Structure formats: C-alpha cells, structure tokens
Amino acid sequence: MVLELKCVSKTYGxxxxxxxxxxxxxxGAWISIMGPSGSGKTTLLNLIGCLDKPTxxxxxxxxxxxxxxxxxxxxxxxxxxxxxxxxxxxxVSHLTALENVMLAQxxxxxxxxxxxxxxxxxxxxxxxxxHLPSQLSGGEQQRVxxxxxxxxxxxxxxxxxxxxxxxxxxxxAVIELFEELHQQGHTIIMVTxxxxxxxxxxxxxxxxxxxxxxx
Amino acid sequence: MRKTQxxxxxxxxxxxxxxxxxxxxxxxxxxxxxxxxGLINVYYDVQAKMSKEFRTYGANLxxxxxxxxxxQEPELTAVEKVVGGQDVVGSTPLLYHVVDTTGSSLxxxxxxxxxxxxVFPYWEIRGKWPETKNEALLGFEAAGKxxxxxxxxxxxxxxxxxxxxxxxxxxxxxxxxxxxxxxxVGLDLAREVxxxxxxADQVYLSVIGHGEKVTQLATEISRLQGVKARPITRISxxxxxxxxxxxxxxxxxxxxxxxLTGLCVxxxxxxxxxxxxxxxxxxxxxxxxxxxxxxxFLSEALALGFIGGLAGWLLGFLVAQGIGYSVFQDSVALRWxxxxxxxxxxxxxxxxxxxxxxxxxMSVDPAVVLRGE
Ligand SMILES: Nc1ncnc2c1ncn2[C@@H]1O[C@H](COP(=O)(O)OP(=O)(O)OP(=O)(O)O)[C@@H](O)[C@H]1O
Ligand SMILES: [Mg+2]
Numbered sequence: 001m002v003l004e005l006k007c008v009s010k011t012y013g014x015x016x017x018x019x020x021x022x023x024x025x026x027x028g029a030w031i032s033i034m035g036p037s038g039s040g041k042t043t044l045l046n047l048i049g050c051l052d053k054p055t056x057x058x059x060x061x062x063x064x065x066x067x068x069x070x071x072x073x074x075x076x077x078x079x080x081x082x083x084x085x086x087x088x089x090x091x092v093s094h095l096t097a098l099e100n101v102m103l104a105q106x107x108x109x110x111x112x113x114x115x116x117x118x119x120x121x122x123x124x125x126x127x128x129x130x131h132l133p134s135q136l137s138g139g140e141q142q143r144v145x146x147x148x149x150x151x152x153x154x155x156x157x158x159x160x161x162x163x164x165x166x167x168x169x170x171x172x173a174v175i176e177l178f179e180e181l182h183q184q185g186h187t188i189i190m191v192t193x194x195x196x197x198x199x200x201x202x203x204x205x206x207x208x209x210x211x212x213x214x215x
Numbered sequence: 216m217r218k219t220q221x222x223x224x225x226x227x228x229x230x231x232x233x234x235x236x237x238x239x240x241x242x243x244x245x246x247x248x249x250x251x252x253g254l255i256n257v258y259y260d261v262q263a264k265m266s267k268e269f270r271t272y273g274a275n276l277x278x279x280x281x282x283x284x285x286x287q288e289p290e291l292t293a294v295e296k297v298v299g300g301q302d303v304v305g306s307t308p309l310l311y312h313v314v315d316t317t318g319s320s321l322x323x324x325x326x327x328x329x330x331x332x333x334v335f336p337y338w339e340i341r342g343k344w345p346e347t348k349n350e351a352l353l354g355f356e357a358a359g360k361x362x363x364x365x366x367x368x369x370x371x372x373x374x375x376x377x378x379x380x381x382x383x384x385x386x387x388x389x390x391x392x393x394x395x396x397x398x399x400v401g402l403d404l405a406r407e408v409x410x411x412x413x414x415a416d417q418v419y420l421s422v423i424g425h426g427e428k429v430t431q432l433a434t435e436i437s438r439l440q441g442v443k444a445r446p447i448t449r450i451s452x453x454x455x456x457x458x459x460x461x462x463x464x465x466x467x468x469x470x471x472x473x474x475l476t477g478l479c480v481x482x483x484x485x486x487x488x489x490x491x492x493x494x495x496x497x498x499x500x501x502x503x504x505x506x507x508x509x510x511x512f513l514s515e516a517l518a519l520g521f522i523g524g525l526a527g528w529l530l531g532f533l534v535a536q537g538i539g540y541s542v543f544q545d546s547v548a549l550r551w552x553x554x555x556x557x558x559x560x561x562x563x564x565x566x567x568x569x570x571x572x573x574x575x576x577m578s579v580d581p582a583v584v585l586r587g588e
Contacts, residue, residue: 079502
C-alpha cells in the first residue's frame with residue numbers, strides 16, 4: 001500500500017468537508033475521485049498531499065503516519081513523495097517551462113538541467129523549454145506541470161481536475177500522458193468531473209457531502 | 216554550488232521579467248538614496264567649504280602693537296615669517312593717518328593693494344581697484360558728502376607739514392563698516408604722507424580653518440616680541456551656529472525621505488506578495504519551507520536595494536555636483552566612502568520595509584491559495 005486512510009474527517013468550523021473516509025491505494029494504481037461540487041474532493045486531495053491536516057483519523061503514506069506531523073515534516077514529505085498537477089496549472093509566470101520544472105528539483109534536491117529537459121521531452125515540449133507560461137497554450141502549460149510533477153519520482157501523483165480548463169484536443173493529449181504514466185507504474189489519484197476520464201481509472205471513489213459512497 | 220547558481224538564475228528572472236512591477240519600488244529607492252546621498256555629500260562639503268566661504272566675510276585674525284603705538288618694521292617681518300608657513304588666504308598691514316581735504320578731514324588708510332583684495336573680498340568697488348601709487352579708493356559715504364565720482368582728482372594735505380598730494384579716485388568702496396568714510400591708498404603712499412616709514416598700525420589676516428586653528432595661530436604670533444594677536448571670534452561662532460542648523464536640517468530631511476522611500480517599497484512589496492500568493496503557495500506545495508520563501512523575497516529586496524542604492528548614489532553625486540556649482544561655484548569632491556554607506560542604508564531600508572510583506576509571504580497557506588480561483 002502506498003496510501004491508506006483510516007476514518008479521516010475534516011471540518012472547517014461547522015462545515016464538515018469530509019467524514020469517516022477510509023480506503024487504501026496500492027502501488028501503481030489509478031484512482032479517480034468523482035462527486036458533485038462541494039463534496040470534498042479537493043479537501044481530500046489536500047489531505048493526501050500533506051497540504052492540510054485531517055481533523056481526525058489517520059493517513060499513512062508509504063507506511064508513515066502523516067496526520068500528526070509538524071509543518072516542517074509535511075513540507076519534506078511533499079517535496080519527496082508528492083507530485084501535484086492542478087486545474088489552474090500554477091506555473092511561475094516569470095520562469096520558463098524548463099525553469100518551472102527545475103524549480104521542483106531545486107526544492108527537492110539538486111537542479112539538473114539535462115534531466116529537466118528530458119522530462120519536457122517526455123511530454124513533447126522540448127522545443128518550448130525556453131518559453132514563458134504566457135507563451136504556451138493551456139494544454140502545453142498542463143504538460144509542463146506534468147513534467148514538473150514527475151521530475152522527482154514521486155510516490156504519488158495527485159491531480160485535481162487536470163483537464164478542467166482545457167479544450168477537447170488538449171484534454172486528449174493530457175489524458176494520454178496520464179495513461180502513459182500509469183503504464184510506467186506511477187500511482188495516480190485524479191479528481192475529475194468527466195465520467196469518461198473517470199472510467200479510465202481502475203477504481204472510482206464517489207464522494208457526496210464529504211462521505212464515500214459505496215459502489 | 217549548482218544549487219546556488221540556480222538560485223541566482225531564479226532571482227535574475229524574478230527581477231528582470233518582473234521589471235515593470237518593481238519599477239516603482241526601484242524608482243522610489245533611486246530617488247530616496249539619491250537625495251540622501253546628495254545631501255550627505257553636500258553636507259560634508261559644506262563643512263569644508265563654509266570655512267573657506269566665511270573667510271570672504273573678512274579677516275579672522277588681527278595683529279596689533281603691544282605698546283599701542285605702532286608696529287615697527289622688524290615686528291612686521293617677524294609676523295610675516297610666522298604667517299608664511301600657515302594656511303592663510305591673505306594678510307595686509309594697515310596704516311591710518313588723518314588728512315585734510317577741501318572743507319573736511321578724512322582718515323587715510325594704507326593697505327597692501329595686492330593682498331587686501333583677499334583680506335577684504337566683501338568690499339564692493341564701483342570703478343576699479345587702484346594699481347599705481349597715486350590711485351585711491353574713496354568710501355562711498357564720504358564720496359556722497361563730497362560729491363566725488365570715480366575718475367575725479369582729490370587733493371589731500373598733511374595736517375602738520377601741509378604737504379600736498381594729488382590723488383586720482385579710481386573707485387568707490389562700499390564695505391558696510393568705517394571704510395565707507397575713509398580714503399584707501401597703497402601702503403607706500405600712506406607711509407610717505409604720514410612720514411611713518413616702515414610702520415603699520417595693524418595687520419589683518421584671513422586664516423583658513425575653524426576657531427581653534429585661528430586661536431592657535433594667534434597665540435603663536437603673540438609670542439613674538441612687541442605684538443599681540445587676537446581672533447575676531449564673531450565670525451567663527453556664527454559659522455558654528457549655522458553648521459548646527461544645517462546638521463539638524465539634513466538629518467530631518469534624510470529621515471523624512473528615507474521613511475517615505477521605505478513606505479513606498481513596503482507597500483509595493485506587500486502588493487507583490489498578494490499578487491504572487493499563488494506562486495508562493497505553489498512553491499510551498501513543491502516543498503519550499505517558509506525559510507526558503509523568506510530567503511527568496513529578502514534576496515529580491517536586497518537586490519532591489521543594491522541596484523537602487525547604486526543608481527541613487529550615482530545620481531546623488533550628480534545632484535551634489537549641481538548644488539555645489541550653484542551654491543559654491545565649485546565642484547563637490549567624490550567621496551567613495553559614501554558608496555558603501557549608501558548601499559548599506561539602502562539595503563537595510565529595503566529589508567526593513569520588506570519585513571512585514573515577507574512575514575505575510577511566509578504564512579501563505581498553499582491549501583487555501585491553490586484551491587480554485
Ligand atoms: N478553508 C475552508 N473553510 C471553510 N470551508 C471550506 C474550506 N475549504 C473547503 N471548504 C468547504 O468544504 C467543502 C468541500 O470543499 P471542496 O473544495 O473539497 O469541494 P470539491 O469537491 O473540491 O468541489 P469542486 O468540485 O467545486 O472543486 C465545501 O463545502 C467547501 O465550502
Ligand atoms: Mg475542488
């Protein structure tokens with residue numbers, strides 16, 4: 001098991017965003033999380049990604065219980081084990097595609113320009129390495145994000161609606177990349193609204209009002 | 216090492232690609248440090264120049280005979296010898312003698328025609344400065360009473376001997392003191408008319424330097440046989456008082472300018488942090504610690520302070536030159552020591568001004584800022 005959640009709950013004041021969530025993810029799996037808006041999908045992803053702490057319950061990442069860790073330790077786990085791909089891309093606007101990938105290397109360990117370039121080649125953007133995000137299309141930006149998420153060989157790739165801001169052609173290119181990653185053995189957890197994309201996963205988790213729906 | 220290299224690369228990109236955003240801060244810094252550096256530059260120069268400038272308000276040391284009668288030739292030579300090795304703008308003996316003219320009497324003053332120009336630079340001359348033996352300056356008040364214009368001839372008679380001397384009044388002098396009612400001639404002529412060969416009543420000196428130096432020289436001269444010297448202190452005190460006022464004014468101006476600059480840098484920095492909160496959140500998601508975020512923002516602030524400080528220092532020097540020329544008709548010396556100080560002040564200023572914004576940046580919660588729009 002790469003990831004295991006035991007009775008995880010998260011409340012924001014009086015709002016219960018997640019309630020008693022339990023599930024496990026084995027290595028190399030592709031999990032999709034679906035559910036209506038406000039059902040707690042992003043909250044769940046944030047907890048798994050060590051960006052937030054659960055109100056109660058346990059989260060084990062590579063066998064390490066992370067829900068009680070300090071901010072500093074969570075930061076370390078984020079940089080070592082998690083690769084994020086966001087719906088709004090979140091690229092640093094004044095850095096080139098290449099430098100954005102190198103940024104992840106920089107915080108992780110040692111920046112390696114060759115390796116970062118190879119990662120961009122993998123997502124088909126080697127020739128756009130020196131372009132700023134503003135000079136790239138949405139789909140290209142998202143592919144840079146995927147290259148960035150991959151660069152440190154994370155245990156988990158977390159993706160919150162990676163195709164939510166893309167048109168069909170770009171969506172297809174990005175999804176194909178994810179399928180490739182899956183085939184190469186990466187563990188993927190992806191939030192999506194699109195049933196077709198959801199169907200590509202080995203397992204679907206359905207959230208409603210913060211609770212996991214039985215299949 | 217490699218990591219440091221990439222750090223600089225990111226810093227460079229943040230500064231260069233975001234240059235339109237940091238322009239206001241940079242401009243504020245340049246102007247702030249320029250005015251500050253300029254003021255400090257001028258301030259130091261004022262101190263030096265004021266002393267010189269104040270000399271133009273007249274002699275600051277007077278030598279007189281100890282016996283109250285006259286300074287004799289050997290005494291004058293001795294004084295000259297002491298003064299010779301000093302920082303002296305000019306010195307002149309003065310010899311007074313009362314003469315008669317048609318209808319009234321006048322005090323005739325003999326001076327060293329070459330040196331007196333430097334000792335009494337505040338004399339305003341209408342006409343020209345006397346050059347030959349029989350040329351003279353007439354105090355403008357006396358000239359008014361006697362209805363004499365430059366170019367006129369004036370006959371003077373010695374009271375006792377009734378020897379007649381004809382002088383050409385080549386100019387009228389206005390000095391604001393007793394000279395306005397006197398007749399100024401060369402020392403040689405005055406000695407001839409008075410029959411006091413080799414004598415003088417006083418020596419006026421204009422010494423470069425502050426009170427203490429003048430007093431020192433006065434003491435040195437007073438050690439000579441038969442003479443006593445005293446500083447004319449009125450000028451030195453005025454000088455000190457003005458300097459005090461200027462110091463206060465410069466300090467106040469610098470404080471106000473630097474606060475305003477800091478305020479401007481601080482607010483633009485704060486705006487930048489708000490604008491870049493997603494970038495900060497992202498970096499934290501990628502594993503940046505609050506310390507990393509602080510390091511990056513403070514580095515940007517320091518770089519800004521450095522660039523702004525350097526440009527401001529250069530500009531400030533030019534401003535100081537401008538002020539120097541317009542006020543003192545002289546260039547302001549380039550003080551290299553002001554460069555490190557300006558950079559230090561500018562660096563400390565930007566870091567201080569960025570303190571609050573940096574705290575805000577460090578506390579950005581990635582879970583909040585990365586969520587949705
Ligand atoms: N910081 C917060 N403070 C208070 N309530 C919050 C906070 N973050 C999320 N919530 C609430 O938690 C619930 C779950 O939010 P979440 O963003 O996880 O939903 P989601 O499933 O990702 O929705 P969407 O599909 O619109 O992205 C919502 O009711 C939301 O209002
Ligand atoms: Mg969401």
